[in-house]
Amino acid sequence: MPEGNWRKGIGGRELAELGAPISHCQMTDIVKLFAxxxxxxxxxxxxxxxxVDFTAAEQRKILRHGPWPPPAxxxxxxxxxxxxxxxxxxxxLFFDTRLSVSGAISCATCHRPETGWTDGLARSRGQRAVDxxxxxLFNLRFNRWFGWDGAQDTLWAQNLRPLLDAREMGIGAAxxxxxxxxxxxxxxxxxxxxxxxxxxxxxxVFVDLGKALAAFLETLVTGRTPFDDFRDALARNDxxxxxxxxxxxxxxxxxxxxxxxxxxxxxxxxxxxxEFADAGVAxxxxxxxxxxxxxxxxxxxxxxxxxxxxxxxxxxxxxxAVKTRHVRLAHSNFGEFRVPGLRNAALTAPYMHxxxxxxxxDVVRHYSTLDEERLHAGGERIxxxxxxxxxxxxxxxxxxxxxxxxxxxxxGGIDTEVPPCR
Amino acid sequence: MARxxxxxxxxxxxxxxxxxxxxxxxxxxxxxxxxxxxxxxxTWTVWWQSAPAAIPVGAHFSxxxxxxxxxVRQVKVRGWMPDHRHGMNYRxxxxxxxxxxxxxxxxxxxxxxxxxxxxxxxxxGREKLTAEMVLE
Numbered sequence: 036m037p038e039g040n041w042r043k044g045i046g047g048r049e050l051a052e053l054g055a056p057i058s059h060c061q062m063t064d065i066v067k068l069f070a071x072x073x074x075x076x077x078x079x080x081x082x083x084x085x086x087v088d089f090t091a092a093e094q095r096k097i098l099r100h101g102p103w104p105p106p107a108x109x110x111x112x113x114x115x116x117x118x119x120x121x122x123x124x125x126x127x128l129f130f131d132t133r134l135s136v137s138g139a140i141s142c143a144t145c146h147r148p149e150t151g152w153t154d155g156l157a158r159s160r161g162q163r164a165v166d167x168x169x170x171x172l173f174n175l176r177f178n179r180w181f182g183w184d185g186a187q188d189t190l191w192a193q194n195l196r197p198l199l200d201a202r203e204m205g206i207g208a209a210x211x212x213x214x215x216x217x218x219x220x221x222x223x224x225x226x227x228x229x230x231x232x233x234x235x236x237x238x239x240v241f242v243d244l245g246k247a248l249a250a251f252l253e254t255l256v257t258g259r260t261p262f263d264d265f266r267d268a269l270a271r272n273d274x275x276x277x278x279x280x281x282x283x284x285x286x287x288x289x290x291x292x293x294x295x296x297x298x299x300x301x302x303x304x305x306x307x308x309x310e311f312a313d314a315g316v317a318x319x320x321x322x323x324x325x326x327x328x329x330x331x332x333x334x335x336x337x338x339x340x341x342x343x344x345x346x347x348x349x350x351x352x353x354x355x356a357v358k359t360r361h362v363r364l365a366h367s368n369f370g371e372f373r374v375p376g377l378r379n380a381a382l383t384a385p386y387m388h389x390x391x392x393x394x395x396x397d398v399v400r401h402y403s404t405l406d407e408e409r410l411h412a413g414g415e416r417i418x419x420x421x422x423x424x425x426x427x428x429x430x431x432x433x434x435x436x437x438x439x440x441x442x443x444x445x446x447g448g449i450d451t452e453v454p455p456c457r
Numbered sequence: 458m459a460r461x462x463x464x465x466x467x468x469x470x471x472x473x474x475x476x477x478x479x480x481x482x483x484x485x486x487x488x489x490x491x492x493x494x495x496x497x498x499x500t501w502t503v504w505w506q507s508a509p510a511a512i513p514v515g516a517h518f519s520x521x522x523x524x525x526x527x528x529v530r531q532v533k534v535r536g537w538m539p540d541h542r543h544g545m546n547y548r549x550x551x552x553x554x555x556x557x558x559x560x561x562x563x564x565x566x567x568x569x570x571x572x573x574x575x576x577x578x579x580x581x582g583r584e585k586l587t588a589e590m591v592l593e
Contacts, residue, residue, distance in 0.1 A: 095593055096568075099514075299541075299567045308515045310546055310566045357517050361547040361562025417541045 089289065094269060096292040101266040103378075104256050105304045107176055111350040112343055113191050113246045115228055116253060124224035125251025128244055131221075133214055135204035137162060142197070142204075142248070145169040151382030151443070152255065157390025161203035166320040168390035171383040174376050176253040179309035179358055183372045183388045184332025188359045189348075190252060192341040194245040208241035215240055220455075242347045257378045258444075261437040262288075280437070287434025290427060295402070299417060306377035306438065311368065315405050315418060316387045318370045326388070329371035333364045381439040399423070399431045484525030496586040501526035501577050503586050512571075514592045517547070517564045524556040527581040534560040537572045568592050 089097065115121035128134060132141045145159045146152045152172035159169040167183050175181070181193035197203035198211055206214070215221045216233050225233045225240070228247050233240045261280060265288075268276025291297045302308040311329040320326040336359070341347055343356035372388040386392040392401055403423040423431070484502035486493060493506035505522040512518055520534065532553050536545040549560040565571045575586040 099568075099593065299569065302515055302568060308566050310515075357562050358547070358564075361517075361550060363546055363548040367543070417543070 089269075089285075093289060093292055096298060097266060097288065098270055099303060100298075100306060101263055101270070101304050103259060103263045103266075103304050105177065107253070107256065110176070110189065110191075110249065110253070111352075111354055112189050112348045113249055114349040115243075115246050115250050118228065118250055121228035121247045121250035122254055123251075124228040125247040125249065127221070127224055128248055129251055133218075134198060134206050134211060134244075135162065136201070136206050136210065140204050142194075145197075145203075146172050148444075151379060153383050155384065157385050161197065161200070162205055163202050165200075165202050166324075166326055167388050168385065170373070170375065171379065172252055172255050173257050173379050173383075174305055175255065177305045177309075177376070178307075180311075180332075180373070182332065184328050184335070185311060185373060186332040186335035186339070187341070188336060188343050188356075189341075190249040191242065191245040192339070192347075194248040194252070195242065195341055198241070198244075209237045211244055212237035212240035215244065239347075242341065245341075246349075258440045258442075260378065260440055262434070265437075281433060283430050283433035284437040285434075286427075287430035287432070287437075290423070290431050291434055295421060295423075295431065296417065296419065297402075300374040301377055307374045310374055311371035312374050312417070313367075313370050314372065314387060314401075315407070316389070316391050316401070318372075318388070320389075325370075327369050328388070330364070330366070330368040333362060333368060336362070337364075377435060377438050379439050379443060381436045382443060395432050395435050396428065399428045399435075403428055487523045490523075494588060496575065496588050498526075498577075498584045498586045500581050500584045501529070501579075501586065503575050503577070505573070505575070505588070512565060512590065512592060514568050515564070515566050517562060519563065520549075520560040522558050522560070522575065524558075524577065526556075527579055529553065529556055529577055529579045531578045532558055533576040534563065535574050535576065536563060536565055537574060538567065538569060539572060540570055541567070565592055 109117035129142045129146075132139055132144075134141060140161050145154045145156075145161065146169060147154055153169045157168060159165050159167070170183065175190055175193075178190070179185075179188075181187040181190060182196065187193040187196060195208075198206050199208070212233065215225055222233060225243065225247070228250070229243055233243070261284070265277055265280035265284075268274075268280075291301075300308050300310070300312050311332075313328075318326045318328060336342060339345070343350075343353060343359045348356070380386075381395060384394055386395070386398050392398050402418070403421045405418055405420045407418070407420060484495065484497070484504065486495070486504055490504070490506060492510060493504050496503050496505070502525045503522050504525075505520050508519050508521075522532070522534075524532070532551055534549050534551055538544070545564055546566055547562050547564050549562045551560045552558055570589065570591050573588045573590070577584050577586065
């Protein structure tokens, strides 16, 4: 019988409130049967003090957020996905400032390992300021779309975007290809990763750089968290394991899967449904300009040569292209932005697409006091002002913090060592 | 005579519709299928089956379907979350051959109550057949 039903059977009271279990076994008639069974549970240690009263429905919802990590098959559109030599080459490229037009900006300028693979700024700055916050690079391999607006349908295509954007690195396809061909070390890394020296086709070499970078970024999967330990303890009915999870986080978790409606969008093991939403934050990008978000992202996707439907997809069967074929452009996409995953979220402040909220507490407060008039939802009814109490807000923050690794890797490293190219 | 000539075809068409509707009501599971679900309407009945069999949350799935009833000109397939008042982020591609078809590229991107809607059109009119499900 699920734990929640047990507790309903005795009126839903916490075990700690019931006092000495033996006295509660001294009941009469119908209640006695339940009480005896309950005492057996206590004696067996299956329901210790501090266990939270999750209903069977809540438990099912909680279990959907794991197990972690999920299976991570290679990306069939990238022929070097999962290849250690490509990941090692990608790591070199990631930290190389020569891939920017000024020679001063690398990927790591805005995605710093020591700050959760982001830069801590509201709006990032490459060659010049951009309109959006630098997304963290954790768990990218589980994404369906990439970037705040989902303008890219693969991780390798996402890596090409800043190299082309004059505001970010801006080196361009020809400049990047020339660099790799001319530099002995980079040329060696390319050869090891792809099995041949970089060819004369600039665009082909350029796309391959994106694929090597993707092979590296695929390795940045977050580790297990206090929530995962709790979730797995719940799955195996391990009450002692469940009891180690802080009570505030449990209360926050109940809000998350229940009244908070958070899990509609922050669904599954990565705490993201892979899609886009209007979160009720302003989407002005500067004087007189609005950031169109997903609406603009789909339009860019359809014009891009670097998609799963294009010639750079290494999978002749196009097995992962169904999303790109069928994605729908709608007016309601205007002002929608990526639903970010929440793992290690405590490391990646500030939050939202333009970094408008500084802390997790600010994010929770935003949804608690949401101005529904600001939503451009076209009649959608997902977000509602939550009106959470101060304690409920603190509980939700405690839960979100429990999604963070105890000791996150900050070294930008990958486990497979490949001899350096000279 | 003229009136009779006009009534004859009209009567035959009405009879055909009645018979077709009766056929729709008697619609049996396709013999080559295992599993599947049926939605019966006034004019058409549809048998449908998803792949994978259990519709996932946040992952693409496809359908095959078979219709009973009068001839069909067009079938559209869509998803709708009535509680949230939104549909899918993807436009399914539907192929139709006679009364059989497939739909590819569907995704229910949130847990909750979803409606799977077959919007069927033909000479006999238009009808929406809806299956409702709750995904966790």
